Amino acid sequence: MELFLAEHKKMWKKRSTRICALLCFAYIFIAVNILSFQWISFGSYKDGFGNHFDGYSQIRNKQAYGEKWKGELTDQVLQQMIKDYQRMLKNEEMDSVWAADWSNINNWLRTLYPELMAKNSYELMIDYIDPYQITGFYERRQEKIGEFLDNNGQTGDEKAFLLQMNSKVKIPFSYEWSEGWNFILCAVIPNTETVIEIFIAIVLSTIFAGEWHDNTSTFILTTKKGWRELAYAKIWTGISFVFEMFLVLLLGNIVTQIFFLGTHGWNMPVQFIKMLAVAPLNMLQTEVYQYIYILFGAIGFAGEIMLVSSIVKNNFISVLIGIALLYLPSVISGYLPMWAQKGLDLLPLAGDSLDIFRTNTFHIFGKYVWSPYLLIAVPVLIGVLCMPFTVKCWSRRLRD
């Protein structure tokens, strides 16, 4: 324990660690959260260019407008929402237009009623569509899921598996304003993933390799605790760093989320974000999944990075390999067959937490497994498997 604490202190004493942690927090807390909520994503449009710095009050307006339609989402409700939006647009009540959930509704229309889309029109579908043509919303959704799976080549047992999953989605949907959750699940959390992985690569790639940089291997080898206990202490330090960074970012995200959005709409179905999603989950469950995906992926990635750090004796090369481990899979993925692409997705943080909205599956031992399950389980296993090799490589390289 003492050795772990000493090693942990050593890591945090490095200037690079402190700078990385600060930048990471500043970017996520200030840029991704506060500025986006208050200005970039939710600030009202300026007449000329850009947005006003009034996201907080705009979100309140949107939530208040959404309250008007709160409850079961039926064909009639949807028609009324579209009609109301078109009326506001016609009367140029721009503040009210801005408050409406037009972006999400427009996406639903494009997905479920593509035949009603005007050709060569730059207008939003919700602007011109006849609301009374929007009928059979849930039947349409069911039909489009079937078509989507067929087009994906997901037929037979796989299709049955996914449709079975979809049958658990609670219908009719319970409507509330969903744009805020869309922003959390599709922008804030994926951004958090991008940031945490880069800083883990930078900080942990020097955890073992840094000892060569500091030329300290000889006295490590001659102390009572020796290389083995130090290696374990370093591994625990790496994992604790992942937890610390994760908790700092999670805390920053949750605080701003509660401040700007509150808990409003936590139990809405994720289908409001992607209408053809088959996951029988609500927004909060999806958010929990995405954070687990980041945490487990980050632990797995930390395992990989520490292995690299124990093999490579140069800090810079170690960082480069770490970054390559992150981005190389997505770069080469496009040139590979589908099964290989899916395999690469299982590497820590190489996949995507947004798979929760998709219909990707893995066929293992004759059974279909929905990809999000494997995307959280396999990366952490890879990281854990790397650890004994890290200790072994570290000992071998120390004696070189």
Next chain:
Amino acid sequence: MELLIDRLTKQYGSKIAVDCVNAKFTPGVYGLLGANGAGKTTLMRMLCAILEATSGEVMLDGNNIIEMGGDYRNLLGYLPQNFGYYPNYTTREFLLYIATLKGIPKKIARQRTEEMLENVGLSDVASKKIRTFSGGMKQRIGIAQAMLNHPQILILDEPTAGLDPKERVRLRNILSEYANDKIIILSTHIVSDIEAIADQVLIMKNGNFIQCGTVSELTDKAKGKVWELRVSQSDAGRWLATANVASYRHEKADIILRIVSENKPSEAAVLCEASLEDIYLYYFPTKEGEE
């Protein structure tokens, strides 16, 4: 306590760094003398169980040190030749970190750290970052870390490198005080340090011990082989090129050469008292790095 080296050999490809050496160390100070590449550092690394021997073994009281593992390392203090450190650490933080690596309980570690800082004269700068230190100060931290666990076996590779004369004297005194019932093995190029501290001197050449003994035993061996010769400035160059000249000094218009040679180098040469430095030059007549 007895540290025994038994037919210890280290081979790198076709190069033999340490060639089947035998030695027995009991409590006392041992000075290891030899030119660069003589095998001193390789031997020391094997004594520290960092480097695996190609053949042979090192035994402490009959136990193989590799098999002893942590128990042996607990008795060991080592100052490597190129001592590394963490630049962001203060001296105190660094020593406390090393104390943790050495498994010293926290309370004792704090006490020992202050004690060692005092011993090596770094108490005043204990809170300063190591990266701001001079080479000599860093070397003193290295010595402090090696002695932090009060080791029974202390191995110091070039401990006086970078130290000024005053610091060297301080180190000699620390080691002399510490030696009591411990085995101290140190290597250095500064022969006067060995002369001042070592009870026994081992001269290494080409991976072998070529001479062992006390300083007086070794200097006795050089008796009758050290000469002083007064030459003119114009002749000095010729003598420097052909003879094994230990030192030379100007005296008025002439130069006094100190020559180590089996035979009288010139009729004018006068026999003089031998020192350990002369012995060194006797066995290593070529310049450093030529071997």
